[in-house]
Amino acid sequence: MLVSFSVAGHRPGNETGSDRLDHGVRPPPSARRPHPAARTDPSSRRRTSVTQPATAQHPRTAAPAGAAAAGHEPDLGLPAERGSGLLIAVLAFAGIVVAVMQTLLIPVIGQLPQLLHTSLSNATWAMTATLLSGAVATPIMGRLGDLYGKKRMTLVSIGTVVVGSLVAAVSSQLLLVVAGRAIQGFAMGAIPLGIGLMRDSLPKERLGSALALMSSSIGVGGALGLPVAAYIAQHFSWHMLFYVAAALGAVSFALVAFAVPESKVRAKGRFDIAGTIGLTAGLLAVLLPITKGGGWGWTNPRTLGLGAVGVVILVLWGVVELRLRDPLVDLRTTARRQVLLTNLAAITIGISFYAMSLVFPQLLELPTATGYGLGQSLLVAGLTVAPMGIAMMLVSPLSARISAAFGAKTSLILGMLVIGGGYGAAQGLMNAVWQVALVSALVGAGIGLAYSALPTLILGAVDPSESGAANGVNTLMRSIGTSVSSALLGTVLARNTVHFGGAEVPDMTGFRISLGIATGAIALGVLLAAFLPSARRAVRRTGHPAQPPAPAPADAPALVEAPAE
Template sequence: MPPLVASSRSFQPRTTLLVLLLAVFAFALLQSLINPVLPALQEDLDTTQNLIAWVMTAFLLSASVCTPVVGRLGDRYGKDRVLVASLIALAAGAVVSATAPDISLMLAGRVVQGVGGGVLPLTFGIIRDELPREKTPGAIGVAAALAAVGGGVGVVVAGPLTDAFGIRSLFWIPAALIVVAAVASRVVVPPSPARNPTPVSWLATVLMAGWLVALLVPLAQASRWGWTSPAVIVPFLGAAALATGWVVVEKRSDRPLIDMRMLRSTAVWTTNLVSLLFGVSLFAVMAFLPIFVQTPPQAGYGFGASVTQAGLLLLPMTVTMFLAGLGSARLAGRFGARQVLVTASALNVVAVVALAVEHDRRWQIAAALALMGVSLGIAFSTMSNVIVAAVRPDQTGVANGVTANVRTIGGSVGVAVMSGILGAHTPADGLPSESGYTYGFAVLAVAGVAALLVASLIPVPKPGATTQGPAVPSG
């Protein structure tokens, strides 16, 4: 082991945590910075609205597949090493996108950036390894909340950065921050105390990638191809077959990408389903609401906002998300995690319904987003700690990694569905109609209602119980 890594043992856990939080923040920032500038990026790349939506979808799809794979590689080769490699890949993908002359290379760069999705499960695992057990739940909650807050910050600062340095700076600046995080991680994060030599199941990886692609592509294109056309139905059937095969392979694997046995715990599967459904609304709103507010009023809706103004409209969500995340642990301790998640889910439904029916004034948008921020801030931190309480200590990292991953999968679905709905309500060479956004937000509200119902099924921990999860092999 090189002396540089060996000497890192002298760093305190607090220093390690700060470096990990920097990595999480840098990842979240790059993930969200381009959301408000999609219309400008579409013009810059001379492409269509349908293709520019894949700038988000390609990233989320890649992250959905790469997140569990990178987590497993961390178990085998060392979380510290794989974290640095993930950050390098994230920076490399950002450079590719920053220099892309057309949409194809832009999408290629976004796919490479999706490898950075592994930063979250690796962070959770390193926190579990390096921090005292009693501090683990709080630290994981902070990391989960920071991932959400970083996304909000990216939306807010995208406009000023674009005005000052140009649209491609939205890739160059986070790339520089990611390089700093990679160097700091190499110096500070201690080597993993344990390794597992079991190889990654590449068959499960291919099957997972296959069913996600087969599901998302027709979802995004169904409005153009027709819901009953073979081009839509055949991929859907293929997605079902591939997903079934993936589940079978995962259940038989000693080291599955996503542990199906762990998911049998009621607390785990309900929390993960709530996370997926929250991801549907979060990523779709973050991707398309900036486009809505930038639409010229001549279209019958929108405010003709600049990129900076669009970001400022989303600022209330970022602020309330951060503040709510800080208070979530106290709320869960007083009222119980299930009640807190049910309340957060209800607030999310109210917020998305408000966006669907009341979006004629800027204050209406800001108020709905502030309410959504409260919902998301409470929910994300609470879900992380529900998982911590529901599994064995050695499963903390992988279990929270799964929760983050299914949220990303939900985001992939949400963006694809919203893109498809808007596509169905967009005339040739025109802008989406207002009804497209109304129907789209209404569908997101349906996902929110489903999250509310599932949250009510989360079991209440028995007094004195430390875990609710079954005894399953660690991930």
């Protein structure tokens, strides 16, 4: 039996988390009567008819008509607890594999010009290509997953790890390596898709910790992959880095294909091809001068012109997207306070996260003869930074508990305060390996708390059918933060150098300024997070859930009027 809902104020699937809390169960007849003012003021709202199955389930966990309800144990042919645990482990492993692609070449970045027989400026394209393609891929793959299946598009994303790695592994020619790295970047779409799959498949009591782990996998993979990549680079050919990445991708692909059920939650509509082209062109035009501005020159006409063109393209893209019925990114949803502030906070976290990845390895590897370098090998440097990834994994369950008890806003702010404290402590703790390891663990714990809160905040404000695209945009914001950090801190380090061994190397002043910038960015993030709406408690202090209103007869249509935003 179907019940017809007429939702006012926005198109289907755009209700906020609080809206879904209010309308998650069928209201009594009195609540279904629209206010007289609502009936006489058509200009204040837009009415859209939505057909849903008659159910008392929370819409956050209710699939569309004909679909199995989300929020239940996945049907893997295994015991329920084991099935959920396997799904979480497999998706988290996929996230870690994808994140490893970001740091894969860091151990050999100084040798890339010789390895690729090119100049330093050209060799950096092997890093830039992955960053740019990953930034573009996350919202696009998220939207495709919402429309055509999150598991299906997760497999496509992981498949690009295998293909891109093999393309880059078979040659030392710059063009092929850059092409392979660009293909690898599309794997970043697996992060928001994995978050969406967890939301659609896991029971409520396991969802919080699972989302925390999946979101943190970006940092975990980067931190843990660094020492492994350093070991391979020291003892084998650099091509082996790509072959190992391809093997990891193949294993992850097989695990996802076997252990992860396809989500039955689907968005309705068509894929916005024109919007995809516009967003891709705009992002590339903006991010390219940001990442290459240090080499081109920040006042170079190419840098300024390309950046201006990118801004114009994105503005025009936004105007067109607002007029479409099925946009690539729902900008009205993105403009909601909770979504907007969460995305802005994600940029500041991305800036601070990259600072540690840029400063600490260089500090550890510089010779002791400089007076401040710690003289460690690539492998030891990687192992010293690895506590960051371990700390992120360990605090993920804690972040979920804090979010459940006090709200994800609290977990986000607490995480950023820990990051700021870690960077503040680093100003006086850069004189020994153990000090750098301690700061890495402290900052990693903060990043784990903050990253874990981001998907919870996003999912609490968007419809399940938009979870992939919404988390894709949030992941994009982290990538933008990383790009800005790379350009800004790279410029700072390039301008604060000393002459040593026939080359210019960053000095301690540059390191301190970089960490100070990271501290300032995270302070801005705390300020933004302070304006996030407070969490609404679905359960009373007594621990008993609020009693839902008695349902109306099954054959009675229900008309729900949502207030205009």
